[in-house]
Amino acid sequence: MLHAEGPLLTVDVGDRSTETTDIDEINETFIGGRGVATRLAHDRLPFDADPLGAANRLYFATGPMQSSTMSFTGRMNCTGISPLTGGLLSSNAGGFMSRNFAATGYSAVELVGASDELVVVHVTDTGVEFEPVPDLAGATVPETVEYIETEHGMESEHVACIGPGGENRVRFASIMTSESRAFGRGGLGAVLGAKGVKAITFDGDSSPEIEIPPIQTDVHRDAATADHIMKRQGTTSVTELANEVSALPTRYFSELQFEGVEGINGDRVEEKKFKKATCSSCAFACKLPTKDEERGVETEGPEFETVMSFGSNAGVDDIVD
Numbered sequence: 001m002l003h004a005e006g007p008l009l010t011v012d013v014g015d016r017s018t019e020t021t022d023i024d025e026i027n028e029t030f031i032g033g034r035g036v037a038t039r040l041a042h043d044r045l046p047f048d049a050d051p052l053g054a055a056n057r058l059y060f061a062t063g064p065m066q067s068s069t070m071s072f073t074g075r076m077n078c079t080g081i082s083p084l085t086g087g088l089l090s091s092n093a094g095g096f097m098s099r100n101f102a103a104t105g106y107s108a109v110e111l112v113g114a115s116d117e118l119v120v121v122h123v124t125d126t127g128v129e130f131e132p133v134p135d136l137a138g139a140t141v142p143e144t145v146e147y148i149e150t151e152h153g154m155e156s157e158h159v160a161c162i163g164p165g166g167e168n169r170v171r172f173a174s175i176m177t178s179e180s181r182a183f184g185r186g187g188l189g190a191v192l193g194a195k196g197v198k199a200i201t202f203d204g205d206s207s208p209e210i211e212i213p214p215i216q217t218d219v220h221r222d223a224a225t226a227d228h229i230m231k232r233q234g235t236t237s238v239t240e241l242a243n244e245v246s247a248l249p250t251r252y253f254s255e256l257q258f259e260g261v262e263g264i265n266g267d268r269v270e271e272k273k274f275k276k277a278t279c280s281s282c283a284f285a286c287k288l289p290t291k292d293e294e295r296g297v298e299t300e301g302p303e304f305e306t307v308m309s310f311g312s313n314a315g316v317d318d319i320v321d
């Protein structure tokens with residue numbers, strides 16, 4: 001199987017209508033969630049639409065290799081006009097949502113319109129439900145995820161949602177999935193908030209059947225057992241290199257090397273890592289569950305952007321501080 005399968009589902013959150021459209025030709029021409037979503041946006045989304053208006057559209061789509069154990073396939077794409085730049089934005093999140101998205105049987109889901117009350121949109125292989133959730137106004141992402149788990153029995157990998165930032169249309173607000181993975185940069189969370197959608201969930205039992213050649217199992221096993229610095233340290237593995245080549249923003253870009261790099265580099269993060277973690281089926285497993293016993297802090301990361309932004313660029317020389 002080379003291409004995503006299934007129709008486009010259009011969900012109008014304004015008038016609560018839905019529609020399905022055959023997009024086989026697009027699925028066969030564009031690879032992956034980003035390709036399909038970008039083509040759909042090009043065809044269906046007026047590029048002069050107000051990013052925070054009802055005419056903007058959000059496209060959720062993923063690649064064709066769902067339910068395989070092929071590394072890097074468990075990514076999920078979201079595309080729309082960015083309220084930060086005014087241009088078309090595609091943002092890509094890991095975690096485990098793509099498998100549940102594929103289980104709905106749709107290759108892409110398009111959100112249009114705007115709801116006049118805060119809702120959760122539930123997309124399954126048997127239909128779409130709109131759930132008014134006035135009590136979730138102002139709820140954080142963990143509170144929203146907890147509500148959906150309690151009320152609907154769906155864990156965080158079924159959920160894409162926003163916190164107060166998205167509701168308040170902060171122009172760099174993210175949509176969060178799998179609780180800690182982000183459709184970040186560019187403010188797609190504000191677009192979801194402007195549509196009055198607190199969360200969208202995906203569930204079903206209609207994943208397309210895919211045939212995986214046996215060699216994939218061997219490749220996956222080799223990748224899972226091989227050592228690589230990025231598997232141990234994620235993106236923080238580049239911190240030392242960035243410093244060495246004078247590319248580590250320091251003290252708000254006034255310098256490009258940081259004398260305290262040892263306190264924020266990949267080795268320091270690896271010291272705090274307490275287990276392996278990954279996105280769905282990815283043998284690379286670059287995620288960074290970390291904790292500091294002394295401070296009683298347990299979290300995920302930091303990644304390079306964080307150690308750079310809150311470390312060297314802020315003049316802070318310890319990731320725990």
Ligand code: SF4
Pocket residue numbers: 071072073074094095277278279282283284285286287
């Ligand atoms: S575990 Fe790391 S490498 Fe694998 S899909 Fe997730 S972010 Fe990418």
